[in-house]
Amino acid sequence: MKKSILAMFLPLILLGQNLDELVDLSLKNQLIDSYKYDTDSIKKEYESVKSSYYPKLDVSASYSKTNEETASVPDNGIRTAASVNFILYDGNKRSNTFSKYRKSIKSSQESLNSSKNQIALDVASYYFNYLALLAQKEAKLKQIEQLKAQEKRLTRFLDVGSTTRDEVEKIISRVESENVNLHSIELDLQTILFNLEYITGKKVSITEGSNIQDYQVTDESKRADIKALEYDVKAQLDNAEIQKSGYLPTITLDNTYTEYDYNYDNSAYSSIDDQNIFSVNMKWNLFSFGETKNKYESQYKKYLSLKSRYEYEKNKANTDLQLAQRAYDIAKLKVKSANASLKAATSAYEVIKSKYENGLIENVAYLESLSEKYDAMSLLEYAKYDLEIKKANIIYHSGENLKDYIR
Structure with missing residues (x-):
């Protein structure tokens, strides 16, 4: 019974993930959660700041007893009070503060989008590099299979004295060398799987079939990390404007x-039962030895610093987009070239193989031709998958959501 259940679910267990599924898994990792918490934290802080500008209601109560009663100080008594306070005007600090938080939230959201897109690009690169290596492994296995077939053939010839020992040893040496290369490829494949497991937080396997949709490149990059930096610049300008509020008065309303429940031992003393006081208060700092001026200039210098960095990164992003487009154009040419190389290498191999098996040429030429054929096969598959990576790079540098272009 257990065996039948295992047999039923084994295909599901062994089923690998395509690129879209791998990206979905990777976008649920701890790094993405960290960015989400950052955004939520700023939103909560913004709500707290907004609440601080709403009218405040405070209540208080006190009991007192004195050892020496006076007309203003009863022997004992209870005092209860309720007060409402509201900031009517604070030199535009409120509006600039709200504006700063709104831009900081947008910056955090764009940073989250940037991280998602960067992870998607990393996963896409791992995915297509894995498939390229897998194709290289398959080509290497076929090459080794051909070499072993020649080794068996030459061994039979050696047994009847039709060839020399060194001819056989050359083939054996080549088999050992290609086995080493095969192990190296397998290590690279395993490394990619480990890297994907690190990103996704789960054990993964890869199935082929995914590709990247073609994209028409735009003139200017709209990457999320550049947008985040732009919002940071605007938020810092608001932060500088906040310091200017020190030049203006603050007006508050209080009610x-x-x-009073006061008890006097002396009947000549008495107090009122209740009292209401409404006040309009103004506070205006007229001189502070340049404190406000220096605070503003400090924050404004930070704004200029961020603005310069933003302009630099924006120009760099546009250059990266142009280079990505150029790399894609070259990658298409490489696919075309690799196709031609494989056709030529395959044709040459068939001719040389026939001559070698008929004893017309030495095995050096055969081995070289065999390597060229399977290297050309590997190169073509690599070029095809590299083209997919180059398309992913263009989409990333354009600022589009890469996941939307996975097919």
Whole structure:
């Protein structure tokens, strides 16, 4: 019974992930969660700041007893009060603060989008490099199979004295060399799987079939990390404007209602039962030895610094996009070239193989031709998958969501 259940679910267990599934898994990792928490933190902080500008209601109560009663200080008594406070005007600090937080939230959201797109690009690169290596492994296995077939053939000839020992040893040496190369490829394949497991947080396997949709490149990059930096620049300008509020007055409204329950031993003394006080308050700093001026200039210098960095990164992003387009154009030419090379190498190999098996040429020429054929096969597959990576690079540098272009 257990065996039948295992047999039923084994195909699902062994089923690999395509590129779209790998990207879905990778976007659920801890790094993405970290960016989400950062955004949520800023939003909560913004809500807290907004709440601080709403009217505040405070209540208080106190009991007192004195050892020496006076007209203003009863022997004992209870005092309760409720007060409402509201900031009517603070030199535009409120509006600039709200604006800064809104831009900081947008910056955090764009940073999250940038991280998602970068991870998608990394996963796409691993995916297509894995498939290229897998094709290289298959070509290497076929090459080794051909070499072993020649080794058997030459061994039979050696047994009847039709060839020399060194001819056989050359083939054996070549088989050992290609086995080493095969192990190296297998290590590279395993390394990619480990890297994907690190990104996704799960054990993965890869199935082929995915590709990247063609994309018409734009003139200017709209990468999310550049957008995030742009919002950072605007937020820092708001931060500088906040410092200017020190030049302007702050006006607050206060209303306090108080009830008194005072007990006097001396009947000549008495107090009111309740009292309400409404006040309009203004505070205006007229001189502070340049404190406000220096605070503003400090924040404005930070704004200029961020702005310069933004302009630099924006120009660099546009250059990266142009280079990505150029790399894609070259990758298409490489596919065309690799196709022609494989056709030529295959044709040459068939001719040389026939001559070698008829004893017309030495095995050096045969081995070289065999290597050229399977190297050309590997190169073609690599060129095809590299073309997919180059398409992914263009989409990433354009600022589009790479996951939307996975097919």
